[in-house]
Amino acid sequence: MKDLSVQLTAPNGRTWTQPTGLFINNEWVKSSNGYMITTINPTTEEEITSVYGATEDDINKAVAAARRALNDPAWRDLSGLDRGKMLNRLAQLIEENREILATIETIDNGKPYTVALDGDLVETAETIRYYSGFADKVFGQVIDTTSDKFAYTVREPVGVCGQIIPWNYPLAMAAWKLGPALACGNTVVLKPAEQTPLSALVLANLIVEAGFPPGVVNIVNGHGSITGSALASHMDVDKIAFTGSTDTAKRIMKMASVNLKNITLETGGKSPLIVFNDADLKEAVEWAHLGIMSNQGQVCCATSRILVQSQIYDQFLEAFKGQVKQVSKVGDPFEESTFQGPQVTKAQYDRVKSYVHIGQAERAKLIFGGKPINDIGNGKGFFIQPIIFADVTPQMRIFKEEVFGPFVVISRFDTEEDAIKMANDSTYGLGSAVFTTNLTRAHRIAKLIEAGTVWINSSNDGDWRVPFGGVKQSGIGRELGEAGLDAYSSIKAVHVNIKSKL
Secondary structure (H helix, E strand, O other): OOOOEEEEEOOOOOEEEEEOOEEEOOEEEOOOOOOEEEEEEOOOOEEEEEEEOOOHHHHHHHHHHHHHHHHOHHHHOOOHHHHHHHHHHHHHHHHHOHHHHHHHHHHHHOOOHHHHHHHHHHHHHHHHHHHHOOOOOOOOOEEOOOOOEEEEEEEEEOOEEEEEOOOOOHHHHHHHHHHHHHHOOOEEEEEOOOOOOHHHHHHHHHHHHOOOOOOOEEEOOOOHHHHHHHHHOOOOOOEEEEEOOHHHHHHHHHHHHHHOOEEEEEOOOOOEEEEOOOOOHHHHHHHHHHHHHHHHHOOOOOOOEEEEEHHHHHHHHHHHHHHHHHHOOEOOOOOOOOOEOOOOOHHHHHHHHHHHHHHHHOOOEEEEOOOEOOOOEOOEOOOEOOEEEEOOOOOOHHHHOOOOOOEEEEEEEOOHHHHHHHHOOOOOOOOOEEEOOOHHHHHHHHHHOOOOOOEEOOOOOOOOOOOEOOOHHHEEOOEOOHHHHHHHEEEEEEEEEOOOOO
């Protein structure tokens, strides 16, 4: 392959070869017009490197490569068993390169290195491994009709899949999409987020090493307005899978309608976490903290609205504030004791700050945080204190709108009916959590909450074996688990006439 790479060294001393080109047909190429993207280290605000971005012409080339691969016997006729072996080999390579990939995630995204290493990279490898086991188990069925007919179905690949990845979990979200797509025999054009393009490019070399034929996976960087739009509107792309904001998803749906693409969307959220009087308070506080403050609060399903029953409201507030003070150490993401690194970009940092002003203007009670932190990286870096607003009412913008940062609002409720009404008072429906020792109530509430996921006595402890997705304006379709295969396979019905004559 053509050498389009630079040597980089991270603050933890690790060095690696960073590809900078577009990965098309298992080759590294420059963009057609020299279009480049500069990626910034959010800890230092310094440039890491620049990589090539894909133009419409480059997307045409990537899609054409994916289409050729889809019809090439080297991939089309490959057994599910052999596809599974390739996926399993890729999972092994991810594990073998875990330290370097985690380093890249930290320098490019700002998340703590320990989180990237022990969380994101484990999920990335295990998701790919999980779907490797499904590659030879994508079955159709025989359907009993009449004695004159033999009817059966087969599951076939959807085709060329465009996959648009968010910046909050660059590799894990790529694995969510690549795993089922490749297990089902599709080909892929994957676009990483322009804010965090580096780890996916290193993954591309591992895809080649795992043995995937040319064109099966193509990885093209670029801004959403250029590269993403060209991919979503391309007439020869059969499917778009997107994770990101609801507003962007609406635009993608419109662009994908040009040829009625199959779509999977996982979008925004303002997920509720309900704490009843009988909850284990210590457990509720610890999980509530993780549910909103992990990954710098940059989690689509973060439980960012905490609803607490009135009798324990004040007690919960004090305990929760204490937990944030004690655990949410903001600092250098390469330091082992750091819980919260910088926000991913200045734009995200500014967004979080703007909602502090909105909350204060709405007369919510700011009980903790909200100030920028300037003493970590010599005055540099997008660091901000975690933020807690109390006495928030459902009419306030900070109750309704997604902030996507370490920003939580806490409200009180009196009855179970009030809690359900407040929880469902949202245009979103991605995640939710319920804390109670009454399991009858827990299951009753789980049925009534309008969300794709309900955690009972935990929050945001997802699993690649369990389906994930939203309702309302939080998305369309499901990823992960066996259900994730449905998004990447098409059912063909075959009718066989076995009647001798009419």
